[in-house]
Amino acid sequence: MKLRNIALVAALAAIGAAQAQGDKWVIGQSAPLTGGNAKFGQDIRAGANAWFAHVNSKGGVQGRAIELLTLDDKNDRKTAGENAATLLKNPDVLALYGFASATLSLDALPLAEKSGTAFFGPFSGANPVRTNSPVLFTVRASYGEEMEKMLNFWTSLGLTRVSVIYYDDEVGKQNLEVVTQYLKKSNLAPQAMPIKRNAPITKADIQKLLSQNPQFLLNTTLSGAAAQIQKELVGMGKIIPTSSLSFVGADQYIAAAGPASAGVSIAQVVPSPTAQIPAVRECAQALEAAGVKSAMNTTHLEACFGAKVLTEGIRRARKPVTRQSLLDALANLGAYDLGGYKITFGNGMQHGSKFVELAMVTREGKLSTR
Known part of the structure; x- marks a missing residue:
């Protein structure tokens, strides 16, 4: 009987182990x-x-x-x-x-x-x-760290008049505030260009953006909206230096904007895929x-x-x-x-990376960090 019980226990244990596996x-x-x-x-x-x-x-x-x-x-x-x-x-x-x-x-x-x-x-x-x-x-990295890298680049070239394209909602307004606080340190202020999330870009949006006469654009939207704006500007012959947060999705943006994406810089929060x-x-x-x-x-x-x-x-x-x-x-x-x-x-640190580099879209539709 004992041997049978032992065998039964072993069999049940094996079944349990198999289930766990x-x-x-x-x-x-x-x-x-x-x-x-x-x-x-x-x-x-x-x-x-x-x-x-x-x-x-x-x-x-x-x-x-x-x-x-x-x-x-x-x-x-x-x-x-x-x-x-x-x-x-x-x-x-x-x-x-x-x-x-x-x-x-x-x-x-x-x-x-x-x-x-x-x-x-x-x-x-x-x-x-x-x-x-x-x-x-x-x-x-945070968007603040991305934006600081982009703004440092453009302001070092003497460009100070920036229009921020952002979603007119809770998160979008917070992104605008990050730029505002950064520029405030240099006694500068951004111009605001709000758009509706999941809505098409209109001619009125483009005209409003141009009326701000920006020296460069900082985009904090997704690829669809960003690509539509860029194509409209290029189609009008308006070449305005532009940087986008990594949020845009570089490859998705390049696919959506096509040749119009050339020259746009995009923040990257991971190394190059190559x-x-x-x-x-x-x-x-x-x-x-x-x-x-x-x-x-x-x-x-x-x-x-x-x-x-x-x-x-x-x-x-x-x-x-x-x-x-x-x-x-x-x-x-x-x-x-x-x-x-x-x-x-560890030690209260739950944001694991600060890695940011700027990449530019080439005429061939590739990202280059050189």
């Missing part, structure tokens, strides 16, 4: 897979999925595969919040990752805070996702192995980097891995070298 680490995401910013959302998902697939091909983490569960928010704030609520009700979801903007994060972040779930790697450097929330971790460092090469290989046909772009790369850091957080989390133990692991990650590129969390 079959479980997945589920990461929740809301992203614009359709709608006006669909390409950006799709690239975020592709970059993250490529790295998770790479990890899974090597046995996953602690014997479990990582699954990215993505819901489409169509670039709508309310839907993103609803998606976050849906994801957080799933007890298997360990963290929320890769929301595509600060606006899409506004209603989601408080829900993550309430549930004690990591809100990791939002694709924005705006103030609403630069707070000291205990669940918020970013892997990119940089010869291990972290970049590994992500390029992961994307190729995942079947992504297009060349790796900066959005893919940032998403891959974030997924790699999140994977390391799961790897270091104490067992049993829970939402709380993952939060603790991320908070104590320290300086983590992805392969020639570092992200640092």
Whole structure:
């Protein structure tokens, strides 16, 4: 009887182990897979999925595969919040990752805070996702740091009259305020050019912008609006030096603006996708192995980097891995070298990078940092 009991216990243990091995680490995401910013959302998902697939091909983490569960928010704030609520009700979801903007994060972040779930790697450097929330971790520089780099460049050339193109909403106005505070240090002030989010650019918008007689433009909008403005200006023969936040999505912007994009500078918060460092090469290989046909772009790369850091957080989390133990692991990650590129969390530091460089669009439609 004892031998039979021992065998039964062993069999039950084996079944339990097999079930555990079959479980997945589920990461929740809301992203614009359709709608006006669909390409950006799709690239975020592709970059993250490529790295998770790479990890899974090597046995996953602690014997479990990582699954990215993505819901489409169509670039709508309310839907993103609803998606976050849906994801957080799933007890298997360990963290929320890769929301595509600060606006899409506004209603989601408080829900993550309430549930004690990591809100990791939002694709924005705006103030609403630069707070000291205990669940918020970013892997990119702030928009303030991007804008300082751009404004330093133009003002060093003697250009001081800037028009800021921004969305006429909560996040857009905060972006304008960042520029205002920076220029105030030099007794300068920006001109404001508000536009409606998810609305087409009108002739009246272009005329209003030209009436401000700017020496240079600073764009804080998405690729669709930014590309439409640039094409209208170039079509009128108006060549105005322009810089855009990384938020524009460089490759998405170049595709949308076409030849009109030449000469525009765009802030980058990750190295060039052609940089010869291990972290970049590994992500390029992961994307190729995942079947992504297009060349790796900066959005893919940032998403891959974030997924790699999140994977390391799961790897270091104490067992049993829970939402709380993952939060603790991320908070104590320290300086983590992805392969020639570092992200640092710890001691109250939850914004892991200050890396910013300016790239310019060439006539061939490529980004150059030289």
